Amino acid sequence: MRWTKYPGRGCARTVGLLPAVRSASRGSAHILGGLILIVVTSVSVFAIFLLAATPEKHLAVYSVVANYSLPLVQREGRAYVGLLEVLEPLGTVSAKSEGPRWRLRYNNVEGDFQIGKSHARVQGRDADLAGKFFVENGRGIIPVTALGSLLPRFLGGPVTLHEASGRLFIGSVGTHFTASLSADNPPRLVFHFSAPVNPTVATEPGALRMTFSREPVVAPASPTLTFGNKIIPSAIYSESNGAAVVTVNAAIPVIASFSNDGRTVTISATSASSSNPTSTGGQNAAPPTQEATGTPPPVQPTPAPAVPTAVSRRYFAVVDASHGGDDHGETLSPTLLEKDVTVALAHSLRQELESRGIPTLVLRDSDANLSLDQRATFANASRSAIYIALHASTGGRGVRVYTALLPLGGDDRGAFRAWTTAQHAALPLSQITANAVAAEFQKRQIPVRTLTAPLRPLNNVIGPAIAVEVAPQGSDFSQLTAPDYQQLVTSAVATAIAATRDQLGSAP
Amino acid sequence: MAVILRTTIPRHLIIAMAVLLVAVLGLSVYAWNMRKTAAATPVASTDTRPLAPPVAGPTERATLYVAHDDDGTLRPEFALIPLPSGRQQRAEELLRALLSRYLDKSSPHVLGPGADIHSVFLVDPGVAVIDLNGAFANTHRSGVLVEDLTIASLIHTISANTPGILKVKILVDGQERDTLAGHADLSSFYDVPAVNQLATQLQSAQ
Numbered sequence: 001m002r003w004t005k006y007p008g009r010g011c012a013r014t015v016g017l018l019p020a021v022r023s024a025s026r027g028s029a030h031i032l033g034g035l036i037l038i039v040v041t042s043v044s045v046f047a048i049f050l051l052a053a054t055p056e057k058h059l060a061v062y063s064v065v066a067n068y069s070l071p072l073v074q075r076e077g078r079a080y081v082g083l084l085e086v087l088e089p090l091g092t093v094s095a096k097s098e099g100p101r102w103r104l105r106y107n108n109v110e111g112d113f114q115i116g117k118s119h120a121r122v123q124g125r126d127a128d129l130a131g132k133f134f135v136e137n138g139r140g141i142i143p144v145t146a147l148g149s150l151l152p153r154f155l156g157g158p159v160t161l162h163e164a165s166g167r168l169f170i171g172s173v174g175t176h177f178t179a180s181l182s183a184d185n186p187p188r189l190v191f192h193f194s195a196p197v198n199p200t201v202a203t204e205p206g207a208l209r210m211t212f213s214r215e216p217v218v219a220p221a222s223p224t225l226t227f228g229n230k231i232i233p234s235a236i237y238s239e240s241n242g243a244a245v246v247t248v249n250a251a252i253p254v255i256a257s258f259s260n261d262g263r264t265v266t267i268s269a270t271s272a273s274s275s276n277p278t279s280t281g282g283q284n285a286a287p288p289t290q291e292a293t294g295t296p297p298p299v300q301p302t303p304a305p306a307v308p309t310a311v312s313r314r315y316f317a318v319v320d321a322s323h324g325g326d327d328h329g330e331t332l333s334p335t336l337l338e339k340d341v342t343v344a345l346a347h348s349l350r351q352e353l354e355s356r357g358i359p360t361l362v363l364r365d366s367d368a369n370l371s372l373d374q375r376a377t378f379a380n381a382s383r384s385a386i387y388i389a390l391h392a393s394t395g396g397r398g399v400r401v402y403t404a405l406l407p408l409g410g411d412d413r414g415a416f417r418a419w420t421t422a423q424h425a426a427l428p429l430s431q432i433t434a435n436a437v438a439a440e441f442q443k444r445q446i447p448v449r450t451l452t453a454p455l456r457p458l459n460n461v462i463g464p465a466i467a468v469e470v471a472p473q474g475s476d477f478s479q480l481t482a483p484d485y486q487q488l489v490t491s492a493v494a495t496a497i498a499a500t501r502d503q504l505g506s507a508p
Numbered sequence: 509m510a511v512i513l514r515t516t517i518p519r520h521l522i523i524a525m526a527v528l529l530v531a532v533l534g535l536s537v538y539a540w541n542m543r544k545t546a547a548a549t550p551v552a553s554t555d556t557r558p559l560a561p562p563v564a565g566p567t568e569r570a571t572l573y574v575a576h577d578d579d580g581t582l583r584p585e586f587a588l589i590p591l592p593s594g595r596q597q598r599a600e601e602l603l604r605a606l607l608s609r610y611l612d613k614s615s616p617h618v619l620g621p622g623a624d625i626h627s628v629f630l631v632d633p634g635v636a637v638i639d640l641n642g643a644f645a646n647t648h649r650s651g652v653l654v655e656d657l658t659i660a661s662l663i664h665t666i667s668a669n670t671p672g673i674l675k676v677k678i679l680v681d682g683q684e685r686d687t688l689a690g691h692a693d694l695s696s697f698y699d700v701p702a703v704n705q706l707a708t709q710l711q712s713a714q
Binding site: 323327328329330331338372391393394395396400402405406407408420449450451452453454455456459467469 | 577579580649650651652653654656659686687690691692693695696698699701702703705706709710
């Protein structure tokens with residue numbers, strides 16, 4: 001990078017004045033000098049105030065290659081960012097200016113931009129920038145809004161843009177978390193993160209705030225987590241200016257301790273307050289504001305929460321990785337079996353569901369033989385609110401969501417429920433769930449169909465049950481094993497399940 | 509050596525031997541090529557023959573519900589098929605006509621080589637039993653949608669052209685089997701109205 005240095009202009013010189021005039025003007029010069037000093041000081045103070053009041057906006061970029069932060073600039077009322085700077089840490093990138101045209105090459109993908117135009121061409125295809133393209137000091141800048149649609153074309157994978165908070169996730173890099181409150185007195189709030197975290201921790205009266213500026217922490221299903229406890233009533237997730245913030249509201253002074261290589265953060269009462277567990281906080285009980293940045297505080301051993309929150313007492317969702325053991329399912333390629341893909345999908349779906357606060361049981365976690373009857377029995381015994389069977393296929397494109405194919409009349413006899421049509425009573429709710437899942441896929445522009453299928457054990461499950469068959473979006477079968485695609489699919493399913501949670505939870 | 513050959517073996521014998529040698533070499537090369545060609549030719553190509561039409565019965569217009577893998581749909585196709593008068597033979601011929609469509613080179617829903625139907629039994633009241641051969645199930649592609657299409661195609665074709673069928677059971681080589689190819693359940697009877705609903709769903713690409 002080349003920097004141009006400009007000469008300073010902070011001093012003035014007075015030359016060529018006669019001594020008489022000099023003496024006569026000495027008094028007024030002092031006054032003038034004082035005025036100038038006051039003005040300069042005022043302007044400086046005002047500028048400092050302005051800079052302090054409006055902190056520089058940033059875009060935090062999270063990817064498997066690197067996490068980094070880029071400054072944003074305002075042009076025509078929009079936030080802009082340098083495209084080359086966004087792509088540079090991710091691969092080989094070069095840019096070339098030719099008059100009004102600015103060409104960018106990222107690995108083998110070429111983009112063609114024109115100054116003042118709100119459209120560009122990437123790999124010969126038109127791309128909408130949602131704002132004019134500018135070149136400043138040789139840097140091509142584009143509206144931040146355009147990153148969501150433009151980057152997948154360069155990177156060949158999905159990106160998730162949180163525009164309002166200036167956070168960009170490239171691929172499946174999100175760090176999810178769950179929170180559970182122990183039944184100790186005073187209670188402890190335990191956060192489990194899917195990857196190590198190292199937040200900045202700050203306490204203030206009535207709250208403890210963890211700011212994640214380097215980690216790709218993503219929101220749980222609901223930004224406000226309530227625990228039904230007077231001492232630690234809630235935790236709130238928010239995002240702003242490239243950082244995620246989790247604020248724990250507490251009625252007593254609390255501290256954060258880290259364990260499990262930074263994957264677990266336990267919020268517990270300070271030793272002073274824990275000796276007086278009946279203390280009900282407020283301003284007086286809160287400790288003086290303290291700030292602890294960088295390395296986590298001294299680690300205290302954190303046992304697993306003795307009693308999880310009420311919602312985790314039973315599994316809300318049962319995820320079934322179909323096939324397994326001797327049953328390979330479809331041979332997707334000479335080296336890829338359906339049973340292996342379904343396990344990976346199940347793990348991903350469990351993570352997505354749990355990050356939304358949905359306790360999830362995965363029926364098959366390894367390459368085990370599990371009969372269809374056993375799967376149905378486990379699902380029924382768990383009395384879960386939803387059973388989701390996962391399949392993978394090379395046939396067709398996108399995703400199919402299935403419900404059970406049952407006789408229209410039903411087969412039940414008196415008080416007994418037929419095993420082959422046990423799904424009958426729950427079928428309407430299964431169809432509602434399947435439609436919700438399909439709608440979520442449509443939102444994400446993934447081809448989707450809802451169908452019925454003679455697919456066991458859907459018909460043997462007494463609660464709402466669906467099956468999701470995942471096929472690649474194009475002809476590239478390897479997409480089935482791509483973590484990005486798997487997360488795209490499972491996050492859609494999890495979002496739909498979270499959205500229908502109330503209906504599913506109220507099912508008998 | 510040449511001197512010995514000229515003195516001991518007559519000239520015409522040498523020419524005859526040379527001709528024979530060239531012929532042997534030529535045939536060897538030809539046989540080698542034939543062997544390579546035979547090895548490269550898939551066995552399936554010998555099995556994808558259209559099934560023989562029935563020997564008796566007037567030709568009738570029937571609707572076959574043909575699965576299309578490209579868009580995962582079931583599409584009605586009209587065919588003129590010689591159909592016998594007996595309901596059972598009629599049902600068998602319908603399914604054989606459907607299979608011949610699938611075993612054709614331009615099949616939109618490829619079945620494995622040798623796939624066939626042993627027989628169809630119509631059992632009162634309203635039950636049809638389709639007995640597939642082992643090759644049909646053993647070589648069927650695995651997948652929820654692809655198996656769903658096969659089941660819907662067979663049952664919807666037979667029920668649409670043979671009134672009165674309410675339930676269908678599918679056997680393989682006369683035996684019960686858990687699934688067709690790992691997904692579609694074959695352990696239960698199929699409810700025809702339910703399968704007809706499925707067929708309607710499958711006739712739409714969305």
